[in-house]
Amino acid sequence: MNSIHDVGGMHGFGAINAEADEPPFHEAWEGRAGGILEVMTFPAGFTVDRFRYLRETLRPDLYLTQTYYEQWIYIAEQALLESGMTSPEELARGKARAPRREDAMRSDAVWGFLHDRAHSGRDLDDAPRFAIGQRVRARTMQPTGHTRLPRYARGKTGSIVSRHGAHVLPDASAHGKGDMRQHLYTVRFAAQELWGERANARDSVHLDLWESYLEPA
Amino acid sequence: MSQHSHAHDHDLAHHHDIHSELPPDPALRVKALESLLTEKGLVDPAAIDAWIEVYESKIGPRNGAKVVAKAWVDPAYKQRLLSDGTKAIGELDFLGRQGQHIVAVENTPDVHNLVVCTLCSCYPLSVLGLPPAWYKSAPYRSRAVIDPRGVLKEFGLELPEHVKIRVWDSTAEVRYLVLPARPAGTEGMSEERLAALVTRDSMIGVGKVSAR
């Protein structure tokens, strides 16, 4: 989805304004929001990819103005509404109607959850299509759903610098397609390939890209 | 192609720090701006009124409709229009600000033209008047070049597969006027009656002209 979240290479956002000694949460509600989105019970089949996709559907001006954790609250609301786990009325009033569940994550399970080793790597029999050092091009494609191929790299040529085995494909996993998996590569693009000859001749940008994002150059 | 970034950053600063100190309601801000400019002699309210008058009663889509109707009834004019839009539109004295360099693009059974300005709101004002709000909005500007058929569907216009869509992104000062297809069943009509059929939307490319 070519939405406002894909900001790589844009100008006009002004200074970075890094804050020294910044606390993890600037206000108490931010911690609560973070905690909710981490330990709440999500709809069946909900994935981190769906989480990221829902954030991308935020109205563009809100995406640029709302704080990070406020957007997490939007994501939780969307996840609950679209799955029917919560009705708009319940959300608006903050009062529950449906029966109460008893399977929420307990506090004593949180530390284990934060160190659990379940991850996106998957087994895949077919051999990787590309080899280390091979020249590849990021495909020119414009999915309207979730993708992790930023616009600034599409159509650009780079070289494979490492392979990570197979991983869940976000473009499918964000849309209920479960566990489709593909080989994942890190691809190095020269800065001049991405931004033209005025870019520094030495510099490069590396992206982690799934096999279906790539074609032989 | 050098550009001084300092001038560029300088402008940036002026935008940033003023907006947070002004009322959100544009009506209040514009009223204050007009009174300030008037007091400083930087604007003459009568000139503001005159410009509003230009677009309310002197310049509008009827200009473009007359060009289209003339092209429908006068093949020689149509040829001149398609080969040099500026000169042909100049014959009717419809050139003007934001309409000094015009290219007319003809809709045919095989080609449908659609005009947009993805970067801002460029539009042939001298022949169509002020652009509609949707033409200047992000949804239209963003999707017209990547999903023209989807955009046309929102205007109730579905084109057969075999028709080629040509989108014109007005990135310079060249302005584009779509010459829509003349609807069947209008053979006997006068140029004036034909002009009355021509809609503004059909001259942008988001609609067709119907005989009724």
Next chain:
Amino acid sequence: MTASLSDHPHHHDHARDHAHSDVPSDPAVRTKALESLLTEKGLVDPAAIDAWVDAYERKIGPRRGAQIVARAWVDAAFKAQLLQDATRAIEPFGFLGREAQHLVVLENTAAIHNLVVCTLCSCYPWGLLGLPPRWYKAAPYRARSVIDPRGVLAEFGLALGDEVEVRVWDSTAEIRYLVLPERPAGTDDLSEPALAELVTRDAMIGVAKVEAPKGKRA
């Protein structure tokens, strides 16, 4: 799996702003309403939220990453393993887990400077550095670090010579990157814990270098 979850890619890309109108605008109120609703429905346990907040306020933070950097500085064998397979090398530390499953360590040298970003959202090695700072998640950094890394570093007060190669790493998948900064000169006599003290979060993202202790600086 309800239908809406499987709305395949060519869904219409209508921006979802309908939900904005009927929820409170102040984020603190909105968060409180959501927490109370989820608690009533048994979808969240407030005590679990407390535990999560506590974990990231007091236990999981950049000191973890600093330990790994200091170990790599003093133990060449560990450093070699770290650069070859960071995930396996870091396993014994007990830091792996949430947002730290597939790790790659990027060594800064006199010739190569690494910089980590996530242009698409906010991917960051939580397990090693805790939660990302605001600027890391905001548009200015995300937009410019891939197109003007040297300009970004200058804003952090770091000027690199033209002979240095800058490598930017855009975290577009679940691979999480940690920069191994250069060990500052004049720290040969420091213990591993003392070295770890010098290592800043910013240096492990790549927007700063590690400074020698005040007394030792040339």
Next chain:
Amino acid sequence: MNGVHDMGGMHGHGPVAPEDEKHEPLWHAPWEARMLGITRSMTYPKGFNIDRFRHIRELMPPHLYLARSYYDHWYAVCVAALLNGGLATKEEIKSGHAAAGSAKRNDAARADQVWTSQKTQGIFTREVATPPQFATGQRVRARNINPTGHTRLPRYVRGKVGVVQIHHGGHVFPDTNAHVQGEAPQHLYTVAFSMRELWGADASARDETCVDLWESYLEPA
């Protein structure tokens, strides 16, 4: 400048939802009409031009660019132009009144000049000494450039190959004019890009997008 204004090819901005032509008012509020009149007739700083107007608009804070309505953009540009050019101060903009004792000019555009301005302004064709580098029918590539200043080369065509359709002769060059560095006219071409070239194999095989591009934006393909 790769700003939020350069939105060709984006998703996520919602439906077009056009107002019916027969019912859409010329202005949706009286202040919109006044703002148009102000923008057309106010006195700008020396050297100001339409390219600079567009660039200052691009420099609006991105969230304001996306959230505010069209004529409210014009308000932001006029205010920035007045402040940049030293024609007004922030306090004056906020109060809506000239500072006590400040001079009043008498050279504002008059109502009787409006129609002449409408008929004669906005001509951008210029003589260019060098012959055109490209010919209609020639394959060209839009260069991969990312200037931080004003440009009319949208990001979605950079690096793409198209065919020259029309040569318009010399036109004022916005990338310099917007920064008050002269008109530096260049040959202007309309280049047609197939949708497949722009968006990939899933795009229509038949449709195309034509973009007006200055000579320095192009290189032979």
